[in-house]
């Protein structure tokens with residue numbers, strides 16, 4: 001590798017994904033300009049065999065850069081509080097040692113995760129205000145809110161002397177996301193005047209036609225489905241989707257059911273949501289230890305474990321050893337989530353455990369075939385992507401946050417939307433945005449490290 005330029009000059013603006021491009025999960029990206037680096041997200045990945053082994057990206061490249069110049073990593077900036085964007089901070093911070101900037105909600109989740117680590121008190125954490133510009137070395141960063149399946153998700157506008165990029169993070173075009181503001185077209189339309197040289201963008205649903213459905217659209221299907229059940233109802237969903245919990249607790253109240261939450265990650269999220277004012281005061285919850293004593297038809301539980309995670313509340317209920325509740329025939333378990341591919345088999349096993357207990361199971365993917373909506377994705381479909389690109393009119397697009405098939409589909413969509421340069425690649429490829437568009441394949445060392 002002799003003579004290879006590994007540090008960007010003041011004429012350069014580079015994008016280097018170390019995780020999350022060519023795979024789902026483990027998002028970790030670097031932007032390089034004028035001898036400095038900016039890290040965007042620092043997430044965790046899950047093994048593709050059974051979804052239960054956790055991985056972080058190999059940070060060797062940035063580690064070597066830091067050894068060469070201790071101050072070259074200016075900051076770690078976070079788009080939102082999902083595990084695949086923040087889950088590696090605890091393990092990697094002692095190597096990176098850079099200040100972390102994020103919204104209040106994401107900082108609260110990070111503080112919670114750091115609380116058991118020996119360096120918790122040493123990590124400089126900064127709560128940002130959205131729409132305000134932060135000067136981080138040679139980079140100016142502005143957090144721009146977008147709807148997603150967790151509060152306070154943001155795109156990042158990253159400005160430098162030579163060019164500007166919009167890093168979308170995870171997002172969806174939702175006019176009524178239940179919590180937080182809807183998609184704010186005007187704030188993004190204003191970016192055309194910069195202009196935006198490149199967009200680095202979410203590919204999760206790039207294979208899906210049309211528009212992604214609104215989070216508010218799940219209310220009717222969930223209400224109808226829950227109302228039709230005779231016994232206890234357990235609903236399992238992703239533990240960070242506060243909007244979904246709010247919808248579910250509203251439904252419980254409407255149907256005169258007592259609602260409790262099962263599972264530590266869910267309890268943590270609800271307590272953060274309450275602290276930050278995302279939880280409507282009138283939506284009361286009952287003590288989860290009491291639900292076993294209440295009349296069956298009045299019980300509704302929201303539980304962690306829609307992906308059949310080991311030790312999750314839903315898994316304990318399926319195996320019949322949850323300390324607070326034993327499900328019986330006439331009780332129903334509703335999955336208000338999709339089956340993420342690595343977990344399909346374990347979810348199906350979990351469902352068969354419920355069926356052995358005589359418990360009725362309704363999965364969102366099956367309900368969908370009957371025209372009943374029990375889940376909404378947090379990512380944009382093809383038409384949403386096209387609409388967003390017509391609004392911002394970037395010169396270049398780099399698809400990220402997806403496996404090869406998603407990136408390929410996203411490339412075609414972007415070309416269809418009239419974007420002149422679309423560079424699709426994978427982790428370790430160097431994407432030069434300035435002084436000219438170019439991709440250097442397998443430029444930086446990459447890999448993944450299991451953390452148990």
Ligand SMILES: [Zn+2]
Pocket residue numbers: 027082084085170401
């Ligand atoms: Zn993500």
Ligand SMILES: [Zn+2]
Pocket residue numbers: 080082148170
């Ligand atoms: Zn996300």
